[in-house]
Amino acid sequence: MDDKVQKQVVAAAAAYIALIICANLGSLRILSLAHLSVDGGSLLYPFTFTARDLLHKKSGAALTRFTIWLAAAINLALFAFLWLVGVLPADITVGAQSEFALVLAPGIRLVLASVTAMTLSELLDTRIYALIRSRFGAQKQWLRVLGSNLVSVPVDTALFLALAFAGRYQWAVLVSMFISNLLIKYAVSLVSLGSIYLVREDKA
Numbered sequence: 001m002d003d004k005v006q007k008q009v010v011a012a013a014a015a016y017i018a019l020i021i022c023a024n025l026g027s028l029r030i031l032s033l034a035h036l037s038v039d040g041g042s043l044l045y046p047f048t049f050t051a052r053d054l055l056h057k058k059s060g061a062a063l064t065r066f067t068i069w070l071a072a073a074i075n076l077a078l079f080a081f082l083w084l085v086g087v088l089p090a091d092i093t094v095g096a097q098s099e100f101a102l103v104l105a106p107g108i109r110l111v112l113a114s115v116t117a118m119t120l121s122e123l124l125d126t127r128i129y130a131l132i133r134s135r136f137g138a139q140k141q142w143l144r145v146l147g148s149n150l151v152s153v154p155v156d157t158a159l160f161l162a163l164a165f166a167g168r169y170q171w172a173v174l175v176s177m178f179i180s181n182l183l184i185k186y187a188v189s190l191v192s193l194g195s196i197y198l199v200r201e202d203k204a
Contacts, residue, residue, distance in 0.1 A: 009063070013059075017067065017074060019051055020071045023048065024075055025041070026042075027041030027160075037180065038177065041114075047188060053144065064126050065123060072115050072119045076111065109163070113160050114160060120156075128147055157177075157185070162174075
């Protein structure tokens, strides 16, 4: 692997992990867009598909799976740190301190739901991507992206909503969030589809 390829792999892996972290933090807020309930993370999370697919194309399935597990570990460490900071005594002379724990220190259910859904769906996506790549080689790269996302997106969304919010929000809200997530994620997948052709194939 030459220096240029190494830099591309590092950039793709770093972008993937950073996007995952930011999306999980955004998921702590539920938005109302076009009369649909949308968790904030869904506005950014679809871009992780592009970063992951580019990483897979440049480095192969093994390193991509490692990066997915690494992202999960980093997210757990992040939320553990936010929880620790949230439970430590705050300086009462500084304003808006109690709000930190209310917003940025979510319950363990939300954390586990986010990390579990993300990790399982990403591993599934990577597996499907690899199968399509093995079948068609360098041809039909668009099919890798669409085929893998077609399966992993609803799995990810359904798992997260069920694990995080079932019994907490009304069924209508969960359905609304599921639909809005699918629309946003599939739209971003289609818009970013051409990016898979921006880098040269390196690993099988």
